[in-house]
Every structure is written in structure tokens, then in C-alpha cells.
Amino acid sequence: xxxxxxxxxxGQSGGPTxxxxxxxxxxxxxxxKQDCITDVYGAKxxxxxxxxxxxxxxxxxxxxxxxxxxxxxxxxxxxxxYKLANPEVDDSDYKRILEVFKKYNIRYFFYNGGNDSMDTxxxxxxxxxxxxxxxxxxxxxxTIDNDLVATDHTPGYGSAAKYIATTMMEIYEDAxxxxxxxxxxxxxxxxNAGWLTAAAALAxxxxxxxxLIYLPEVVFDFDKFICDVEKCYKExxxxxxxxxxxxxxxxxxxxxxxxGEMSLDSFGHAQLGGTASILAQKVKEHFGCKVRAxxxxxxxxxxxxxxxxxxxxxxxxxxxxxxxxxxxxxxxxMIAFKxxxxxxxxxxxxxxxxxxxxxxxxxxxxxxxxxxxxxNVNEKFIEYALPLIQGQMAAPIEDGLxxxxxxNKILK
Numbered sequence: 001x002x003x004x005x006x007x008x009x010x011g012q013s014g015g016p017t018x019x020x021x022x023x024x025x026x027x028x029x030x031x032x033k034q035d036c037i038t039d040v041y042g043a044k045x046x047x048x049x050x051x052x053x054x055x056x057x058x059x060x061x062x063x064x065x066x067x068x069x070x071x072x073x074x075x076x077x078x079x080x081x082y083k084l085a086n087p088e089v090d091d092s093d094y095k096r097i098l099e100v101f102k103k104y105n106i107r108y109f110f111y112n113g114g115n116d117s118m119d120t121x122x123x124x125x126x127x128x129x130x131x132x133x134x135x136x137x138x139x140x141x142x143t144i145d146n147d148l149v150a151t152d153h154t155p156g157y158g159s160a161a162k163y164i165a166t167t168m169m170e171i172y173e174d175a176x177x178x179x180x181x182x183x184x185x186x187x188x189x190x191x192n193a194g195w196l197t198a199a200a201a202l203a204x205x206x207x208x209x210x211x212l213i214y215l216p217e218v219v220f221d222f223d224k225f226i227c228d229v230e231k232c233y234k235e236x237x238x239x240x241x242x243x244x245x246x247x248x249x250x251x252x253x254x255x256x257x258x259x260g261e262m263s264l265d266s267f268g269h270a271q272l273g274g275t276a277s278i279l280a281q282k283v284k285e286h287f288g289c290k291v292r293a294x295x296x297x298x299x300x301x302x303x304x305x306x307x308x309x310x311x312x313x314x315x316x317x318x319x320x321x322x323x324x325x326x327x328x329x330x331x332x333x334m335i336a337f338k339x340x341x342x343x344x345x346x347x348x349x350x351x352x353x354x355x356x357x358x359x360x361x362x363x364x365x366x367x368x369x370x371x372x373x374x375x376n377v378n379e380k381f382i383e384y385a386l387p388l389i390q391g392q393m394a395a396p397i398e399d400g401l402x403x404x405x406x407x408n409k410i411l412k
Contacts, residue, residue, distance in 0.1 A: 003036040003327050004134055006107030009055060011043035012142070013113035013120065014081065016074035017156030018163075018307040019315035020142050021405070023112050024077065025069035026319020027140070028058045036327055037108065041412060046080035047111075047120055051096050053103075060410045068405035070316055071395035073302035076407055083116060084123050094127040101128070104412070107135050108326045112319075114143035114154070115360055118334055122355035125332040136326040139334035139355050140318050144301055146195035149363045150353040151336035155318060156301075158311035158388035161199035163303040164188060164296065165389065168203035168210060171294065172240055181237035181289040183229065187276030188296050190244040192216050193364045196300065200242035201377045202385060210240040217365050218374045220247040220255070225279070226286055228375050233287060245275050255279065305402065309391025314348050321350050334358050339387075346387035 010027045012020060024042070031040045040058040043049035056077060058066070069076060087094050100106070109128075111121040118139045125137035141148050146157035168186065175184045188197040194215025203209030211232040214220060232239045248254055256274040280293035318335045325333065333352040340347040369380040395402035 003329075004107040004136060005036050005038065006105040007039035007041060008037050008108035008110065008323070008326070009041040009043055009050065009106050010077070010110040010112060011046040011050060012075045012077060012079050013046040013111065013117040014079060014143065015114075016079060016302050017142055017144050018073045018159035018302055018304045019155050019312050020074065020079075020112060021069040021072045021076050022312045022315035023140050023142060023155060023319040024075070025066055026316040026321075027110055027112075027323055028061075028066050028069075028319075029063070030320040030323040031108075032059065034323065034327055038105070041104070041106070042077035044411070045078035046082065046113075047084070047097075048080045048082050049078070050100055051093060053100055055412050056407070056409050057412045060408055062408075065405045065407055068395070068403070070312055071304060071307070071393060071402075072404040073304040073307075076405055077409075081116075084120050087123060087127055091127070094124070097124060098128065098131055098133060101133065101135055108323070109135055109137045110140055110319075110322050110326070111137070112140040112142050114141070114145065114148060115358070115362065117142070118148070118355055119359035121334070122332065122359045125355060129332070136329065136331035137355075138322045138326045138330065139358065140322050141334060141336070142315075144196060145190060145193055147193040147362045147364065148358055149361045150334075150357050152339040153337055153388055155311060155315035157195060158308040158314075159303070159306065160196055160300050161202065161385055162308050162389035163300050163306045164196060164199040165202035165209075166306055167296070167299075168200045168240070168242065169206060169208040172203060172208040172210070175240055175292070176238045181233070181287075182292070183233065183239045183241070183280075183283050183287065183289060184292045184294065185241045185243060185276045185280045185283065186210070186294045186296065187243055187245050189300060190216060191246040192362055194244045194246075195365055197242050197244040198365055198369075198377045198381050199385060201381060202389070204376075205382050210242040211236075212239070212241045213376045214241070214243040214247050215365055215370065215377075216244045216246040216248060217367060218370060219250045221250065222282070226282070228373070229283060229287075241279075243275055243279060247275065305394055307393060308389045309393035310388060312393045317350065325352060
């Protein structure tokens with residue numbers, strides 16, 4: 001197949017991760033090597049940067065700084081939360097994107113993100129094809145939530161899981177130091193899928209983790225929760241609990257909804273947070289002991305100092321392969337990961353899946369990975385997660401602090 005000749009552009013969307021820039025590095029460095037790619041751009045704040053005709057000229061960047069993106073957290077070109085309308089209802093954004101693509105002869109479009117981002121990539125791909133404009137569109141997965149379907153795991157998850165497990169081990173050591181009773185409730189991200197919260201079990205696997213783990217895959221019952229805590233409390237005066245921010249009661253309500261209205265984000269999703277505080281208050285009222293509520297919040301997303309080398313390398317490779325697949329003629333696809341074992345050693349195989357399969361769907365923790373009491377996970381999860389958190393690859397150190405990439409960010 002004849003290669004398209006023209007520019008490429010990468011946009012990033014959704015929440016930051018420790019390795020989203022590693023995927024960007026993979027795209028940029030690989031694209032700069034390709035003769036058929038005339039210009040390499042980074043969209044300023046994702047799809048909004050394309051709509052506003054604001055993107056960075058990556059050819060003006062120092063290659064050493066692009067290499068440093070591998071160990072620089074978050075999105076160095078800026079992320080966004082912007083949902084494209086159904087083109088059948090409102091195609092104004094799509095017309096604008098097509099106008100910009102034609103103006104700059106953009107023939108390769110890469111979008112790096114989660115569920116909603118793959119939906120955006122899918123919609124743009126379909127619109128370009130319908131308009132007769134040749135542009136190969138490839139989605140690059142990214143989400144600490146690990147909830148994209150059709151892929152074994154997602155870039156960002158391994159590093160976030162490693163941070164959660166390590167931090168839980170440290171909290172365990174702190175919470176158990178005194179001879180007085182104490183209960184600690186830790187809130188971990190995860191709207192509908194409990195992959196991140198389940199990672200707390202890796203700390204327990206090493207003997208320094210939570211007694212109880214609650215995932216959104218099963219209904220959260222207040223009375224059962226108190227009974228679970230009471231049982232652990234009687235056995236040991238120190239109880240450590242990990243709970244997903246997205247756990248729901250039997251009537252489908254998030255825990256914070258018990259206290260009032262919840263605000264929505266730009267995608268119409270409930271703005272979560274506050275689960276640990278509410279549960280801690282209920283525990284304190286019941287047991288009358290010292291109780292702490294800890295919300296992991298943003299720290300779990302971009303803790304590059306604990307990033308998994310496996311995660312970084314896979315994220316970078318995903319960006320490279322996205323470029324290679326696009327110039328080979330592939331479009332309307334997402335890079336997906338397939339797990340293999342050779343000689344008992346974990347390996348990652350890179351495949352392609354249709355974007356429409358991934359868009360707006362969710363992969364949850366299998367129910368048979370959750371224990372019978374529905375307050376922890378079993379060895380099946382441990383076997384799944386361990387290979388993803390292996391290795392260290394921290395940023396270089398200057399003056400005792402990490403040296404992150406410093407891009408020129410010269411607008412086209």
C-alpha cells in the first residue's frame with residue numbers, strides 16, 4: 001500500500017499518568033524518523049488544541065528532551081477533557097478538525113487516552129473516512145484505571161498499582177506502630193472498576209497491607225462493612241482498609257451521595273471523593289477509637305519516582321508501534337496489549353483492535369478474582385498484577401531532585 005505523505009499530530013486526553021509522556025516520546029521520536037511524515041506536531045491540550053489551531057512543532061525540540069519524556073510524568077503538551085458531540089447531531093467540531101487537517105496536510109492522527117479518548121478517535125476516524133479525506137487514525141491506550149476492554153492492561157496502570165502497593169505498605173507500618181487501637185480507611189481511585197484499589201492487595205502479599213479491600217464490582221453494604229471491621233478489630237486492634245471511591249450501595253448510590261448532591265465533570269460523570277471520610281466517621285461513631293481517613297487522590301496518578309520500568313517501556317513501545325502501523329496503512333484502530341509467557345517469564349505482545357470496540361466500554365475486575373466474603377481479592381489478581389509493576393526507571397537526578405523534560409513548546 002502506498003504511504004500517505006503528510007504531517008502527523010498527537011493529542012492527549014483525560015487524567016495524567018506517570019507514563020503518558022513515554023507514549024508521546026514513542027510517537028515523536030519514531031515519527032521524526034519517517035520520510036513520509038513531513039511534520040510532527042503535538043496538540044496543545046488535546047482535541048481543543050486542534051480546534052483552536054494551537055499545536056507545537058516537535059521538530060524544534062532537542063532529541064535529548066524528547067528522550068527525557070520517558071521519565072517525565074503527566075502530559076507535557078497538555079491534556080483536556082472535551083467530549084465531541086454526535087456528528088449526526090452537531091458536526092461543527094468535525095468540520096473544523098477537517099479544515100485544520102487539510103490546512104496543515106495532517107495525514108496521521110494519534111490520540112492518547114482512555115475510554116472517552118478512544119471514542120473521540122473513533123468519531124474523528126469515521127468522519128474523515130466519510131468526508132473522503134485520507135488520514136490514518138490510531139488510538140494509544142492510557143489510563144491508570146485499567147478499564148479499557150480488548151487489552152490485557154493499559155499504560156499507566158502498572159506504575160499507579162506500584163505506587164498504591166508501596167504506599168499501603170508504608171501506611172501499614174505507620175498505622176501499626178502504637179499500642180493503642182487505630183482504624184485507617186484509605187480511599188483509592190476507581191469509578192466503576194476496582195483495578196487500582198485491588199492493587200492494595202500487593203502490599204498484603206508482602207505482609208504489610210490492608211485487612212479489608214472493597215471494590216465497586218460488588219455492592220457495598222454498610223452493615224456488612226461494620227461487621228467486617230469489627231471482626232478484624234477483635235483479632236487485632238489495628239485495622240487497615242482500602243476502599244474504591246466508586247463503591248455503591250444496593251440502590252446504586254455512591255457513598256458521598258448519602259450526604260447530598262454530587263457535581264458532574266465535563267463528560268457527565270459524577271465527581272467522586274469523600275468516601276473514606278464518610279466511612280471513617282461511621283467507624284469512629286461505632287468503635288469510638290482513633291480513626292484516620294486517607295485519600296490517595298492525585299498522588300497515585302503521577303508518582304514517577306515509583307514508576308514501573310515495565311510500564312514505561314510498554315508505553316513507549318505503544319507510541320512507536322502506533323506510528324509504524326499508521327504509515328503501513330492501518331486506521332481506526334487502537335494499540336492493544338496481549339499477555340504471553342515464555343519460559344515462565346512475562347512478555348507483552350502488541351496487537352490492534354477496532355476503536356469502536358473500545359470506545360465507551362469498561363473492563364472490570366473479574367468476580368472470580370474477588371474472595372467469597374467480597375472484602376478482598378485472591379491470588380488470581382496477584383498473579384495478574386505482579387508482572388506489571390516490575391523494575392525501576394526513575395528520572396535522572398539534579399541537585400537531589402528529578403530532572404524532567406523541558407520542552408521548547410514552539411507553536412506552529
